[in-house]
Amino acid sequence: xxxxxxxxxxxxxxxxxxxxxxxxxxxxxxxxxxxxxxxxxxxxxxxxxxxxxxxxxxxxxxxxxxxxxxxxxxxxxxxxxxxxxxxxxxxxxxxxxxxxxxxxxxxxxxxxxxxxxxxxxxxxxxxxxxxxxxxxxxxxxxxxxxxxxxxxxxxxxxxxxxxxxxxxxxxxxxxxxxxxxxxxxxxxxxxxxxxxxxxxxxxxxxxxxxxxxxxxxxxxxxxxxxxxxxxxxxxxxxxxxxxxxxxxxxxxxxxxxxxxxxxxxxxxxxxxxxxxxxxxxxxxxxxxxxxxxxxxxxxxxxxxxxxxxxxxxxxxxxxxxxxxxxxxxxxxxxxxxxxxxxxxxxxxxxxxxxxxxxxxxxxxxxxxxxxxxxxxxxxxxxxxxxxxxxxxxxxxxxxxxxxxxxxxxxxxxxxxxxxxxxxxxxxxxxxxxxxxxxxxxxxxxxxxxxxxxxxxxxxxxxxxxxxxxxxxxxxxxxxxxxxxxxxxxxx
Amino acid sequence: xxxxxxxxxxxxxxxxxxxxxxxxxxxxxxxxxxxxxxxxxxxxxxxxxxxxxxxxxxxxxxxxxxxxxxxxxxxxxxxxxxxxxxxxxxxxxxxxxxxxxxxxxxxxxxxxxxxxxxxxxxxxxxxxxxxxxxxxxxxxxxxxxxxxxxxxxxxxxxxxxxxxxxxxxxxxxxxxxxxxxxxxxxxxxxxxxxxxxxxxxxxxxxxxxxxxxxxxxxxxxxxxxxxxxxxxxxxxxxxxxxxxxxxxxxxxxxxxxxxxxxxxxxxxxxxxxxxxxxxxxxxxxxxxxxxxxxxxxxxxxxxxxxxxxxxxxxxxxxxxxxxxxxxxxxxxxxxxxxxxxxxxxxxxxxxxxxxxxxxxxxxxxxxxxxxxxxxxxxxxxxxxxxxxxxxxxxxxxxxxxxxxxxxxxxxxxxxxxxxxxxxxxxxxxxxxxxxxxxxxxxxxxxxxxxxxxxxxxxxxxxxxxxxxxxxxxxxxxxxxxxxxxxxxxxx
Numbered sequence: 001x002x003x004x005x006x007x008x009x010x011x012x013x014x015x016x017x018x019x020x021x022x023x024x025x026x027x028x029x030x031x032x033x034x035x036x037x038x039x040x041x042x043x044x045x046x047x048x049x050x051x052x053x054x055x056x057x058x059x060x061x062x063x064x065x066x067x068x069x070x071x072x073x074x075x076x077x078x079x080x081x082x083x084x085x086x087x088x089x090x091x092x093x094x095x096x097x098x099x100x101x102x103x104x105x106x107x108x109x110x111x112x113x114x115x116x117x118x119x120x121x122x123x124x125x126x127x128x129x130x131x132x133x134x135x136x137x138x139x140x141x142x143x144x145x146x147x148x149x150x151x152x153x154x155x156x157x158x159x160x161x162x163x164x165x166x167x168x169x170x171x172x173x174x175x176x177x178x179x180x181x182x183x184x185x186x187x188x189x190x191x192x193x194x195x196x197x198x199x200x201x202x203x204x205x206x207x208x209x210x211x212x213x214x215x216x217x218x219x220x221x222x223x224x225x226x227x228x229x230x231x232x233x234x235x236x237x238x239x240x241x242x243x244x245x246x247x248x249x250x251x252x253x254x255x256x257x258x259x260x261x262x263x264x265x266x267x268x269x270x271x272x273x274x275x276x277x278x279x280x281x282x283x284x285x286x287x288x289x290x291x292x293x294x295x296x297x298x299x300x301x302x303x304x305x306x307x308x309x310x311x312x313x314x315x316x317x318x319x320x321x322x323x324x325x326x327x328x329x330x331x332x333x334x335x336x337x338x339x340x341x342x343x344x345x346x347x348x349x350x351x352x353x354x355x356x357x358x359x360x361x362x363x364x365x366x367x368x369x370x371x372x373x374x375x376x377x378x379x380x381x382x383x384x385x386x387x388x389x390x391x392x393x394x395x396x397x398x399x400x401x402x403x404x405x406x407x408x409x410x411x412x413x414x415x416x417x418x419x420x421x422x423x424x425x426x427x428x429x430x431x432x433x434x435x436x437x438x439x440x441x442x443x444x445x446x447x448x449x450x451x452x453x454x455x456x457x458x459x460x461x462x463x464x465x466x467x468x469x470x471x472x473x474x475x476x477x478x479x480x481x482x483x484x485x486x487x488x489x490x491x
Numbered sequence: 492x493x494x495x496x497x498x499x500x501x502x503x504x505x506x507x508x509x510x511x512x513x514x515x516x517x518x519x520x521x522x523x524x525x526x527x528x529x530x531x532x533x534x535x536x537x538x539x540x541x542x543x544x545x546x547x548x549x550x551x552x553x554x555x556x557x558x559x560x561x562x563x564x565x566x567x568x569x570x571x572x573x574x575x576x577x578x579x580x581x582x583x584x585x586x587x588x589x590x591x592x593x594x595x596x597x598x599x600x601x602x603x604x605x606x607x608x609x610x611x612x613x614x615x616x617x618x619x620x621x622x623x624x625x626x627x628x629x630x631x632x633x634x635x636x637x638x639x640x641x642x643x644x645x646x647x648x649x650x651x652x653x654x655x656x657x658x659x660x661x662x663x664x665x666x667x668x669x670x671x672x673x674x675x676x677x678x679x680x681x682x683x684x685x686x687x688x689x690x691x692x693x694x695x696x697x698x699x700x701x702x703x704x705x706x707x708x709x710x711x712x713x714x715x716x717x718x719x720x721x722x723x724x725x726x727x728x729x730x731x732x733x734x735x736x737x738x739x740x741x742x743x744x745x746x747x748x749x750x751x752x753x754x755x756x757x758x759x760x761x762x763x764x765x766x767x768x769x770x771x772x773x774x775x776x777x778x779x780x781x782x783x784x785x786x787x788x789x790x791x792x793x794x795x796x797x798x799x800x801x802x803x804x805x806x807x808x809x810x811x812x813x814x815x816x817x818x819x820x821x822x823x824x825x826x827x828x829x830x831x832x833x834x835x836x837x838x839x840x841x842x843x844x845x846x847x848x849x850x851x852x853x854x855x856x857x858x859x860x861x862x863x864x865x866x867x868x869x870x871x872x873x874x875x876x877x878x879x880x881x882x883x884x885x886x887x888x889x890x891x892x893x894x895x896x897x898x899x900x901x902x903x904x905x906x907x908x909x910x911x912x913x914x915x916x917x918x919x920x921x922x923x924x925x926x927x928x929x930x931x932x933x934x935x936x937x938x939x940x941x942x943x944x945x946x947x948x949x950x951x952x953x954x955x956x957x958x959x960x961x962x963x964x965x966x967x968x969x970x971x972x973x974x975x976x977x978x979x980x981x982x
Contacts, residue, residue, distance in 0.1 A: 030565070030621055031609065034558035039637065042554050062530035063537065068611075068642055068658050069522045069581070072588065076597050086588035090560070091599045092611065093584045095646040097563065097577040106567050108582045108608055117599055118522065120559070120583065120611070130521055140833055146530065151559055151642065155586040167559050342631055 005354070007288045012232045017161065019282055022354040023291035026161045033159040033166030037275070040355055041162075043299030045169065045275055049149065051201050051297070052171065052273070055193050061145045061173060066127050068151075069118035074126040078251040081125065084218025088155035090120040090166075120153040125219060125248050125270055128174045133254035136176060136266055142256060143186075144176040162279035163236075163491055170274035176266045178258065180245070183267035184222075187243040190271040191224040194239035202277065203294040203406035204228050204284055205414050206238055207437070207486060209462030214446055217270075221245035227461040227486065229414045230283040233435020235461045235488035238280050241271035279491070284410050285379075291356030292378055294406050295399035300336040302328060302395060303352040307345050307364035316368050320388065324361070324373070327392040333399070353378060358402050359395060379405055424475040427487070431458055437488050441481030443474035451476050458487045496845070498779045503723045508652065510773055513845040514782035517652045524650040524657030528766070531846055532653075534790030536660065536766055540640065542692050542788070543662065543764070546684050552636045552664060557618050559642075560609035565617040569742040572616065575709025579646035581611040581657075611644040616710060616739050616761055619665045624745035627667060627757055633747060634677075635667040653770035654727075654982055661765035667757045669749065671736070674758035675713075678734040681762040682715040685730035693768065694785040694897035695719050695775055696905050697729055698928070698977060700953030705937055708761075712736035718952040718977065720905045721774040724926020726952045726979035729771050732762035770982070775901050776870075782847030783869055785897050786890035791827040793819060793886060794843040798836050798855035807859050811879065815852070815864070818883040824890070844869060849893050850886060870896055915966040918978070922949055928979050932972030934965035942967050949978045 005018040020026050025041035037045065053063070069092065076082045096112035099105070121127070132144060149171045159165050173190060177183040191208060198204040206226035216223040220242035228238045246265040249255070254266045285292040295301050306321045308314040321337055328335045336357075338348050345362065352360055362374040373391060376383040379402050386394060417436025421427045430438055442448065442460065452475060453459050463485050470484045496509040511517050516532035528536065544554070560583065567573045587603035590596070612618065623635060644658050664681060668674040682699060689695040697717035707714040711733035719729045737756040740746070745757045776783040786792050797812045799805040812828055819826045827848075829839050836853065843851055853865040864882060867874040870893050877885060908927025912918045921929055933939065933951065943966060944950050954976050961975045 027622065027625075029558045030562055030618070031558045031560045034560060036558065036622055037556040039553035039555050042556050045556075046554065063533050064530050065528040065533050065536075065660065067520045067522045067525035067527065068644065069525060071521055072597050074521070075588065082588075082597070086597060088586070089588060090583045090609070091585040091588065091603075092581045093599055094582040095579065097566065097573075097580060097582065097608075097610070106563050106573070106577060106608075108584055112582075117588075117597075118581070119588070127521070131518070131527055134518075153559065169556065 005288060005290055008231065013160075015288070016283065019286050019290050020161050023282075023356055025278065025282075025291070028161075031166070033156055035161050035165050037169075040299060041278060044278060044281070044293070044297060047297045047299060048197075048201070048277060049171070052193075052197055053147075053149075055197060056147050056171075056173065059189060059193060061147045061175075063149065064146045065148055065150070066124050066131065068121055070121050070124070070127050072117040072119055074130060075119055077126060078219045078247055080247075081219040081251075085122045085154070088157075089122050090153045090155060092118040092120065121150070122152055122154045123270075123272075124148065124150070124152075124172055124174065125244070126252070129248040129252040129254055129268070132174075132176050132266065133249075133252045136254055136256050138257045139178050139259055142176055142178045142266070143182065145173075145186075146175065147171055147173040160279075162275055162282070164276070168275050170272050172270060172272040175269045176249075176254070177269070178256065178264075178267070180267050183245075183269050184243050187222070187224055187241045187269040187271065190269070191226065191239070191241040194241065194271070194273060195226055197273075198226055198228065198238050199407065201294065201296045202281055202284075203403055203410060204238060204280060205407065205411040207462060207464055209464040209486065211240075211462060212446075212449055212460045212485075214449060215460065217242045219244060219247050221247065225462050227437075227488075228280055228284065229417060229437055229488070230280070230491070231413065232283070233417055233489075235437065235486075235490040236276075236280050236283070237461070237490070238277060239271075239273045242269060244268035244270060285406050286356065289381075290354035292406070293356035293358060295358040295403045298356065298358050299334065300352075300355075300357045301334045301399055302336070302359050302361060303348070303357045304335060304337045304361045304363070305345050305348045305352075306337070306339050307362055313365045317363055317365060320368050321363055324363070324388065324391060328395060331392045331396055333392070333395060349376075359398060361391075377402055379409075421475075422472045427452075427458075427475055428456060431456055431487075431489070435489070437461070437486050439484060440475055440487055441470065441472035442483045442485045443477050443479040444482035445474075445477065445479075448474050448476045452487070458489050461486045461488050461490060496779060496781055499722065506779070507774065510777050510781050511652050514773075514847055516769065516773075516782070519652075522657075524647055526652050526656050528660075531790060532769060535769060535772070535784070535788060538788045538790060539688075539692070539768060540662070543684075543688055544638075544640075546688060547638050547662075547664065550680060550684060552638045552666075554640065555637045556639055556641070557615050557622065559612055561612050561615070561618050563608040563610055565621060566610055568617060569710045569738055571738075572710040572742075576613045576645070579648075580613050581644045581646060583609040583611065612641070613643055613645045614761075614763075615639065615641070615643075615663055615665065616735070617743070620739040620743040620745055620759070623665075623667050623757065624740075624743045627745060627747050629748045630669050630750055633667055633669045633757070634673065636664075636677075637666065638662055638664040651770075653766055653773070655767070659766045661763050663761060663763040666760045667740075667745070668760070669747065669755075669758070671758050674736075674760050675734050678713070678715055678732045678760040678762065681760070682717065682730070682732040685732065685762075685764060686717055688764075689717055689719065689729050690898065692785065692787045693772055693775075694894055694901060695729060695771060696898065696902040698953060698955055700955040700977065702731075702953060703937075703940055703951045703976075705940060706951065708733045710735060710738050712738065716953050718928075718979075719771055719775065720908060720928055720979070721771070721982065722904070723774070724908055724980075726928065726977075726981040727767075727771050727774070728952070728981070729768060730762075730764045733760060735759035735761060776897050777847065780872075781845035783897070784847035784849060786849040786894045789847065789849050790825065791843075791846070791848045792825045792890055793827070793850045793852060794839070794848045795826060795828045795852045795854065796836050796839045796843075797828070797830050798853055804856045808854055808856060811859050812854055815854070815879065815882060819886060822883045822887055824883070824886060840867075850889060852882075868893055870900075912966075913963045918943075918949075918966055919947060922947055922978075922980070926980065928952070928977050930975060931966055931978055932961065932963035933974045933976045934968050934970040935973035936965075936968065939965050939967045943978070949980050952977045952979050952981060
């Protein structure tokens with residue numbers, strides 16, 4: 001049987017870890033804070049990567065690869081950036097191991113001490129802008145629209161699989177532009193790409209907005225973000241896109257000759273999403289039986305379990321299963337037939353349920369006789385007996401229906417858990433009793449943002465793009481609101 | 492104009508670097524020994540990765556991801572392995588930077604010294620076998636057929652772009668089996684996958700064989716390899732597959748209960764190819780005008796250069812170019828139309844030549860009038876005027892022809908540069924005058940292998956699978972040969 005899963009109502013954090021484990025998504029590693037992404041989890045990431053990569057290429061971007069290591073001195077060149085990243089990074093200081101003469105174990109060879117330490121990249125703005133400063137001379141060299149798929153390391157103290165790990169996989173786009181307008185447009189375009197991906201592929205409704213100054217990326221002029229709401233009423237940032245102004249161009253002396261033969265600093269953006277999105281997927285759709293995956297991203301969309309008691313039944317069942325497999329694959333459906341005889345059908349049902357496979361077919365001797373199959377859907381757990389004829393078309397339609405249903409369910413949850421408040425007492429009550437997003441007036445100051453965070457642990461997740469009806473007064477200062485913002489406790 | 496390329500006859504090493512640079516494949520980075528893979532180079536790697544990944548999946552493998560960091564103590568668990576890798580590795584010793592009170596620069600914060608150093612993975616056998624020891628209990632858990640696409644770091648002293656870099660991208664397969672036979676079969680199967688990939692995709696003829704004991708992977712019982720010959724007469728190892736026996740299972744105490752309820756150590760393989768293959772591609776096919784790429788891997792297969800002098804000509808030329816682009820894309824040909832007006836056609840011709848694009852179309856007003864186009868092929872530099880009608884079919888056939896031609900040309904070169912010798916003087920003459928592969932008798936001892944290496948710098952590249960006609964005596968010992976082996980100087 002699949003591993004037992006703690007109910008959400010009992011212990012939400014343990015439920016999350018149980019879902020990850022039972023879904024065979026990831027495992028702990030001997031390196032604190034680093035996880036092992038198992039084939040089920042990596043297959044999910046491959047599908048996410050493929051969809052995003054195509055969207056990046058469709059918007060004119062190319063992939064490249066920059067070094068894992070960043071010279072220590074680079075990190076110090078942009079003042080805010082070093083502030084944001086120097087406190088949690090992996091520092092390479094030696095290039096060789098040797099045997100410790102005292103105890104015979106391995107140790108860093110003192111003779112191999114590096115002249116300059118290297119940092120394992122926490123993000124690549126510095127090394128990329130150093131490079132761009134050599135690649136860019138004239139307006140003819142612009143724009144540069146590059147993305148990188150890579151691993152990055154941030155030395156986090158408290159880690160949780162997928163949501164916050166020391167090493168994680170991500171993509172980071174880094175673009176260079178001749179004008180501010182073009183760079184802002186790019187940052188906004190990529191936020192829209194992330195929104196489309198979250199909603200259409202992950203079935204994850206998101207709110208678009210900008211971050212407040214205190215929540216901005218270290219080195220950004222403006223951080224655009226999409227925010228999603230998890231089932232426990234906490235928010236999760238599902239993607240960010242940064243307008244970096246000329247900050248990195250100035251730090252790395254990256255200039256270009258414009259069409260009027262004047263030298264200008266280049267304008268920049270960067271944008272990224274990571275394996276953290278897998279955490280968002282889990283917490284948005286899964287239930288007490290385990291993982292629930294949106295069909296468009298599920299590594300397996302249909303698990304087929306043949307049922308037989310002897311070789312004769314096996315032969316007749318497998319003949320039908322083979323034909324159905326071919327029919328499904330002809331429709332580009334990702335099928336897995338599990339004909340293992342070492343495990344019983346009931347074990348397999350529980351296994352694929354825990355792995356979040358959107359639909360399951362069971363086919364036994366009686367189904368063969370009646371030209372039927374049992375079709376189960378993971379999201380609602382409904383089972384129906386359906387004719388074999390037209391099965392592939394039926395499953396194509398059902399996968400679409402499940403994809404939409406997951407989105408709708410998450411959307412309804414979010415709407416039900418978004419509350420507009422106008423005073424601080426109500427704010428605190430809602431935060432404690434109901435959770436979710438709280439829409440509230442804000443006076444635009446760091447001071448009231450900081451006070452609310454200090455007193456309630458809620459942060460401003462974003463200033464939504466839609467600022468059509470700003471009214472009321474700030475929750476703590478009582479001053480007239482300049483913005484209507486989204487508060488929540490967050491991951 | 493594209494950067495000038497040093498002729499091979501003048502300076503082969505410089506030619507190689509010039510081809511990399513003019514082809515916009517890669518660039519130096521500020522971190523010694525690490526390179527930046529530019530979009531042209533990365534696009535090539537993406538195509539290689541996609542083809543290999545499909546072949547891995549077709550042979551039953553799944554992808555997963557293991558941590559970048561390996562605890563220092565793990566490296567010491569397999570005696571030969573630590574010998575092979577501890578001398579050149581990146582050692583992480585601290586987790587934080589702070590400001591140096593003496594000079595205000597950044598430094599590793601002494602308070603963040605790690606309890607145990609972490610090594611940036613040079614290869615992942617140790618961390619993976621530690622994991623497998625937790626995943627495997629019974630024969631039912633076997634085989635495990637996992638591959639990983641990752642970056643690895645080896646602290647090389649002398650680096651050359653793609654061929655030998657401190658960080659490189661690769662894939663590493665790590666499989667676990669219940670029997671020796673099954674593991675050996677897997678190692679041989681993956682060597683065959685590499686062979687098919689090298690020959691059918693890279694147009695790279697290879698010799699299959701096994702390594703001698705002294706050239707084996709650190710920790711392997713048997714290393715299978717494919718060896719290719721470069722244009723300068725030096726050999727390059729193009730892929731290895733290792734039968735690891737039970738060495739890592741023993742080092743990490745990985746056992747399983749077999750069908751007879753007995754506890755046994757698990758049998759292992761590992762196999763990998765890396766971005767080094769891009770170096771092999773360059774040195775096999777390219778010429779003094781720059782890169783030549785096999786069509787099946789080229790990021791762009793057809794570069795289309797429209798030629799016009801005014802808006803009227805532009806309109807009529809682009810109408811034809813747009814139609815041809817659609818026709819080519821309908822045949823799944825990777826097309827790039829370069830309609831930039833900031834560069835002249837001649838500049839573009841040289842540019843795509845240097846980038847190794849297999850075919851080029853030029854279309855001007857006269858071609859529009861005559862329903863023609865100028866079609867150039869990169870490998871032979873032939874240009875022909877061809878009718879627009881049936882152009883897509885023609886190019887499909889031409890790309891196949893170029894693919895075959897590149898293979899044939901490389902095969903002929905290799906045959907012309909493979910010499911069978913039976914005495915040491917001839918061996919030295921051939922090695923110095925002609926280079927290439929030298930087939931010679933060997934007595935199977937480390938001693939004569941080491942002496943030849945010491946005296947001539949030639950190494951035994953492999954013991955070819957074909958050992959049908961072993962005869963003669965060892966070149967230095969004079970003892971009867973036990974093997975017929977392939978010598979060469981190598982990258």
